[in-house]
Amino acid sequence: MTCPLLEYRRDGGDHSFETARAYCTATETFVEPMRADICNDRYDLHHAEDCEIYESHASEASE
C-alpha cells in the first residue's frame, strides 16, 4: 500500500514536468526521489513508520 497522501502529477506550484512525479498532498510539494521510496513503501520502507510528514499529518487528523 502506498501513502494515501501521495499523488503523481506533472504540474504543481512553480514546477512542471514531462513525466508525472511523486507529489505530497500534505506539504503540497513534489517529493524528493529518496522520500518517494518511502511514499511507495518500497524495499523495507513504510510511510506510516518512516515518514515524519505522514506521522505529523496522521497526528493532526486524529486530534
Place this chain on the structure above:
Amino acid sequence: MSYERYLDGDPVIITAALTGGVHGKEANPNVPETPAEIAAAAQACEAAGASVVHLHARRPNGERAFSRERFQELTTAVRDATDLVIQHSTGGTGAPDDLRHEPLRTDPAPDMASLDMGPLNRYDHLTSENTRALVGSLAAEMRERGIKPEMELFNSGHITEARRLVEQDVLEPPYYGTLIFGGGTLTRPTPGNFLASIHDLPDETLFNTLGFGPHQLPFAAMGIVFGGHVRVGLEDNVYLRRGEKAESNAQLVERAATLAETLERPVATPDEAREILGL
C-alpha cells in the same frame, strides 16, 4: 604530507557528481536524470575539467534505481560520450543489501565505485546502515572485479573503519577516500575538522574533498590547497551562490577548475587521473 603535494604542483582530480540519489528536478530543474541527460552533462563536465564522473541511476520519473540494467544503460551512454573515469554509486538508504551490489555488475565493470564506510541518518526515521558485513561484501566484489573503491568518509568514525580495512589488507594502495562535510551525521564543516581528518587518514591515502551545499566551494578550496582532490556537482549542491541556483553541473566543475588554476594546481585529465589513482 598533503601540503607538499600542493607545493609539488600535483594535478587535482575533479569528480563531477551529477545526479545523486536524494533530490532531483524538484530541487533544481537542471539536475540530469535520464541516461541521455546524464551523458550530455558528463560530456560538458569533461570539457570543463572533470576527470571522474560519479553516477546514480534513476527511473524515468526521477525516482531511485539500483538495478544492473538501469546502470548498464546509464554507464554505456556515458562511456559512449566521454573518456571520463567511471565511478558508480553503491549508496542506497533503505535499499536491501543485494541491490547495493547491482551497480558493480555492469559490462564492463565501472573503473571505481563508492563504498559508504558506515551509518548515516536521513530524514527523521531513516538510517543508511552500511553495516560492516555490507561494506566487506561490496569491497570483496570490487576487488574481484577490478573496481577501485572510493571510500565515502561521512564522519571521523568512518576514517577509523577505513583504517581497519587497510590493516586487514582488504584494499589495495593507493587508497582513495572522500572526506565529506555537512550537517546531520556528517563531519561538521569546519577548517579544524578538515585538518584533523586529513591527518587521521591511513598512510598512502589520497583524499577527495566534498562539502555539501554552501560548503562545496570553500572545502574545494581547502582540498586543493592541502594537496587533495575535489568533488563538485548538483548531487551535493544545487546552488552556484547564495540564492542563485546553478545552471548546470559543468558550471560547478568550471568554477572548481578555475579555482585550481588560480591556486596553481593543474587540473588532471582523465588519463592523468587514471595514473594517480592506479587504475
